[in-house]
Amino acid sequence: MTETVDVAIIGAGPAGMAAARDLKALGLRVLVLDERAGPGGNVHASALDRPQEAASVLGGDYARGVAEARGFAASGVPARYGCSVSRVAGETIHYLQHGRLHRITAARLVLATGAIERPVPFPGWELPGIMGAGAFQLMLKQSRVVPAGDYVLCGTGPLVLLMACQLLALGSRPLAVLDTNSEAAPLGIGLSHLPTLARNAGAVAKGLSYMARLRLAGIPVISGVTRLEARGSDAVQAIRYTRRNGSSASLDVRMVLFHEGVIPNTQLGLALDCKHRWDEHERCLIPETDAYGESSRQGTFIIGDAAGILGASAAPHSARLAAMKIAQDLGCRLDDEAGGAVEAARRALNRERRFRAFLDRAYRPGLAFAAPITDETMICRCEQVTAGALRQAVRDGARGPAQAKVFTRCGMGLCQGRICGNVVTRLIAEETGLRPRAVGGYHIRFPLKPMSLIELADELPMEEPVDEHIA
Numbered sequence: 322m323t324e325t326v327d328v329a330i331i332g333a334g335p336a337g338m339a340a341a342r343d344l345k346a347l348g349l350r351v352l353v354l355d356e357r358a359g360p361g362g363n364v365h366a367s368a369l370d371r372p373q374e375a376a377s378v379l380g381g382d383y384a385r386g387v388a389e390a391r392g393f394a395a396s397g398v399p400a401r402y403g404c405s406v407s408r409v410a411g412e413t414i415h416y417l418q419h420g421r422l423h424r425i426t427a428a429r430l431v432l433a434t435g436a437i438e439r440p441v442p443f444p445g446w447e448l449p450g451i452m453g454a455g456a457f458q459l460m461l462k463q464s465r466v467v468p469a470g471d472y473v474l475c476g477t478g479p480l481v482l483l484m485a486c487q488l489l490a491l492g493s494r495p496l497a498v499l500d501t502n503s504e505a506a507p508l509g510i511g512l513s514h515l516p517t518l519a520r521n522a523g524a525v526a527k528g529l530s531y532m533a534r535l536r537l538a539g540i541p542v543i544s545g546v547t548r549l550e551a552r553g554s555d556a557v558q559a560i561r562y563t564r565r566n567g568s569s570a571s572l573d574v575r576m577v578l579f580h581e582g583v584i585p586n587t588q589l590g591l592a593l594d595c596k597h598r599w600d601e602h603e604r605c606l607i608p609e610t611d612a613y614g615e616s617s618r619q620g621t622f623i624i625g626d627a628a629g630i631l632g633a634s635a636a637p638h639s640a641r642l643a644a645m646k647i648a649q650d651l652g653c654r655l656d657d658e659a660g661g662a663v664e665a666a667r668r669a670l671n672r673e674r675r676f677r678a679f680l681d682r683a684y685r686p687g688l689a690f691a692a693p694i695t696d697e698t699m700i701c702r703c704e705q706v707t708a709g710a711l712r713q714a715v716r717d718g719a720r721g722p723a724q725a726k727v728f729t730r731c732g733m734g735l736c737q738g739r740i741c742g743n744v745v746t747r748l749i750a751e752e753t754g755l756r757p758r759a760v761g762g763y764h765i766r767f768p769l770k771p772m773s774l775i776e777l778a779d780e781l782p783m784e785e786p787v788d789e790h791i792a
């Protein structure tokens with residue numbers, strides 16, 4: 322039998338947890354589904370696993386996330402983990418758990434699916450030993466693993482600095498941090514955002530403390546890196562970097578952890594045909610939503626980082642706005658206090674937006690935004706399609722990602738274009754002279770993730786057994 326709830330929430334990160342708590346408090350039947358083993362999302366992944374050492378190893382923010390996840394787990398809000406949502410058809414949500422397919426129906430759907438690390442192709446990035454720093458951080462949060470052998474952290478943004486400090490706390494030292502920020506004078510940006518910085522003094526102090534810790538530990542931070550090239554045969558053996566002043570050098574490494582920020586995880590919204598637009602500043606697709614997070618698909622809300630990157634502290638505010646609108650739509654009576662909560666959430670979200678605008682200007686992804694992509698660079702790692710092959714496809718007549726997929730198999734692999742999608746849009750735009758907005762993204766189809774045959778068989782509608790009558 323298919324279960325029915327008022328609101329299904331996909332994602333148990335800060336946004337999903339907050340929306341679920343608000344909606345339950347308003348008297349609605351909710352169910353949260355998440356593919357991880359517990360609550361916390363990307364930022365507080367594995368929060369319930371080893372809470373006792375959270376603060377000393379992963380820092381104060383993570384420790385607060387542990388408390389939040391524990392509170393959520395104890396709150397009685399229905400949530401299921403290890404559940405990957407594979408398809409949504411009308412009001413029916415299909416999810417896989419323990420290798421079997423389950424269905425629920427919900428009058429409203431909330432996508433709180435968070436972010437993914439910005440994929441940044443550079444020569445050699447497909448070699449084993451090269452990973453997203455955030456992806457590695459998820460393993461670190463789960464089991465406190467550290468890289469074996471010499472390694473570097475590359476990229477820009479607060480997560481790179483935070484991660485370097487988390488690794489230091491575990492007794493692991495990167496050879497260097499290769500800083501790819503294309504903003505040469507972040508301090509100048511800070512000066513032009515002084516009132517915002519003053520209102521976010523805690524976050525600023527945190528950033529400064531990360532840098533101080535690196536300096537104290539004697540980790541070299543090599544700034545102005547404009548190009549990277551990973552070398553190796555079966556796995557990465559060296560990383561060559563070029564700096565803004567034209568100088569180049571190489572470091573022998575067994576691992577490269579790379580990160581130039583995060584972008585919204587748009588797969589589910591795209592598959593549901595929710596309208597998306599190309600964000601010129603962040604150079605990625607983001608969903609179009611109204612002030613309450615409702616997408617162009619009526620009854621489907623997108624909140625938290627999935628709706629545009631604002632960070633974990635902003636997520637509960639976007640969740641509250643969506644929860645209030647959903648509750649109203651479903652006939653709950655909202656009192657004056659609820660009206661005040663909406664206004665407070667809106668103000669808080671605007672404050673977060675101003676701080677994010679500063680962060681986005683102060684940390685510009687130098688490789689993703691400014692480095693040319695050479696023909697030899699792999700774009701689709703699943704199907705081994707290079708930038709050169711993609712450019713050739715455009716010369717052969719492919720005008721958009723869907724045609725490029727047909728010509729080259731780009732985006733047809735296991736990740737279904739999740740990693741290469743935005744880069745393909747950018748390359749086609751560069752080759753055709755069209756704006757990325759006009760090029761658009763892949764048309765994402767269900768199922769979202771690879772499924773086994775038995776799971777696929779579960780998706781088939783059950784047929785009534787036919788009685789055979791023998792005349």
Ligand SMILES: Cc1cc2nc3c(=O)[nH]c(=O)nc-3n(C[C@H](O)[C@H](O)[C@H](O)COP(=O)(O)OP(=O)(O)OC[C@H]3O[C@@H](n4cnc5c(N)ncnc54)[C@H](O)[C@@H]3O)c2cc1C
Nearest residue numbers: 332334335336356362363364406434435455625626632633
């Ligand atoms: C790898 C990574 C590491 C990060 N580390 C940090 C950090 O250390 N500090 C920091 O401040 N910020 C970090 N961020 C950014 C941070 O995750 C976000 O700002 C914040 O978590 C946003 O909260 P959210 O609730 O919107 O999404 P998230 O916390 O990302 O939660 C989204 C949840 O949706 C689930 N989900 C997605 N798709 C499906 C599906 N199809 N079926 C079921 N479940 C699904 C995911 O499993 C995840 O738990 C990181 C981001 C990434 C991608």
